[in-house]
Amino acid sequence: MYAGYVGPYKHFLFMSGFRYILERGSKKHTCPACGRKTFVVYIDTMTNQAVTGDYGRCDREVNCGYFRKPGHVPAFIPSAIKVNPAPAVNIPVEILKQYRTSYSGNSFVQYLAKLFGADIASELVTRYQIGTSNNRWPGAAIFWFINQAGEIRAGQVKLFDHDGHTAKYQDKEGNVKSATTWIHSILQRGFMLKKQPLPTWLESYTQQSGSYISCLFGEQLLKQDKTKPVAIVEAPATAIVASVYMPEFIWLAAGSLSYLNSERTKALHGRKVVLFPDLSTDGKAFIRWQQVAKELSNFMFIQVSDILELHATEDDRQKGCDLRDFLTHLKPAIGKDSEGNLLKVTLQNLTFEIKSLVAVSCPGKYTDGLQLVTFEMVGGGHCEAIVDGSGEFYSGEFSESLKRMWGNDFKIGQAGNADCWLSIKC
Structure with a gap:
């Protein structure tokens, strides 16, 4: 069905260690499930050909979710030959600097200025190294994926409308698509249209094995504070807005x-992390990140927030709202105790009212069966409470390693009528 020569794959045959790999680049085929041109096929590294049949993955992970593997069969490599993976190829910093321009026409930066004012918008541009691309869609934003070592792994290009939503466009076949691509694809296309050879770095970058990204957006910020908890969302735009x-x-x-996944979160080893999954019609996004959290809990303390799942309307789910929508438009429900009253917490003779639940931890090997619950308080600030495996407030002993992980400022207080370990940050 998708037979044909796939030229670039000859450059990294066997490098993945698997016989079948997903096709690299921006080329998409028609999905056998949803009929959209969002399907990425599997390549047989033994033949450099696309695998016949409906083997591949649809990019519409929530709304479609089709994913069929031909089987991760290790590629044959003679035992006498040792193959070392080639080093990752990064985007030169000079490329990033070229796109630090035209912010007055950058639709996302102007959206930030509308939300927070020009000064905060400018600070966010600097903090997250936001760029501007006028090549394919004038005024598009560039979200650079920079790892903790300062290496530029990728640049996501996205055009926004005046309301801060991802803009849409029609391709040559009339299909409506999200105005999203990658900076290396734009550069590659530009050289091809001019019939010019690719720069050495770009040719090597597009031919490298493994993932272009291999890190999280904003990862470079981790080295500024090694103890501050980390929150992860799906979209770079959401992370930027939520940081305010x-x-x-x-x-x-x-x-x-x-x-x-574990590959892209290596820099979070030993950190406190909260995941904020997007909404989906059947909760598929939330369930998927819950499953990922269980895997990641082997090397970090991780929570999955269900604040959106608890307070979303059916319309919110149909629209696929995320935390950015929640923070800028939606109003969370007020948290109440079992008797219908506002839940109150008391610590050192000070009493606070709980506004809403923010996150509940995903227990891992570090937690000894205990979990951490994070609340937002009326009037601002947050409260963290320790609960046991059954969800009851906990006031017993917990290990020194947990104290170091959760913080040494926990003290015995009261949550409702129950004694509990609490930490309150006003």
Whole structure:
């Protein structure tokens, strides 16, 4: 069905260690499930050909979710030959600097200025290294994926409308698509149209094995504070906006629902992390990140926030709202105790009212069966409470390693009528 020569793959045959790999680049085929041109096929590295049949993955992970693997069969490599993976190729910093321009026409930066004012918008541009691309869609934003070592792994290009939503466009076949691409694809297309050879770095970059990204958006911010908790959302735009509303976290983004995995989160080893999955019609996004959180809990303390799932309307789910929509438009429900009253917490003779639940932890090997619950308080600030495996407030012993992980400022207080370990940050 998708037979044909796939030239670039000859440059990294066997480098993945698997016989079948997903096709690289921006080329898409028609999905056998939803009929959209959003399907990425599998390549047989033994033949450099696309695998016949409906083997591949649809990019519409929530609304379609089709994913059929031909089987990860290890490619044959003679035992006498040792193959070392080629080093990752990064985007030169000079390329990033070229796109630090035209912010007055950058639709996303202007959206930030409308939300927060020019001064905060300018600070966000600097903090997250936001760029501007006028090549394919004038006024599009560039979200650079920069790892903790300062290496530029990728640049996501996205055009926004005046309301801060991703703009749409029609391709040559009349299909409506999201105005999103990658900077290397734009550069590659530009040289091809001019019939010019690719620069050495760009040719090597597009031919490298493994992932172009291999890190989280905003990862470079981790080295500024090694103890501050981390929050992860799907979209870079959401991370940037949320960093203003909830500055108690370092805000990062996976870039896509399926991009969150152990490979791209290595820099978070030993950190406190909260995931904020997007909404979906059947909760598929939330369930998927819950499953990923269980895997990641082996090397970090991780929570999955269900604040959107708890307070979303059916219309919110149909629209696929995310935390940015929640923070800028939606109003969370007020948290109440079992008797219908506002839940109150008391610590050192000070009493606070709980506004809403923010996150509940995903227990891992570090937690000894305990979980951490994070609340937003009326009037501002956050409260963290420790609960046991059954969800009851906990006031017993917990290990020194947990104290170091959760913070040494926990003290015995009261949540409702129950004694509990509490930490309150006003």
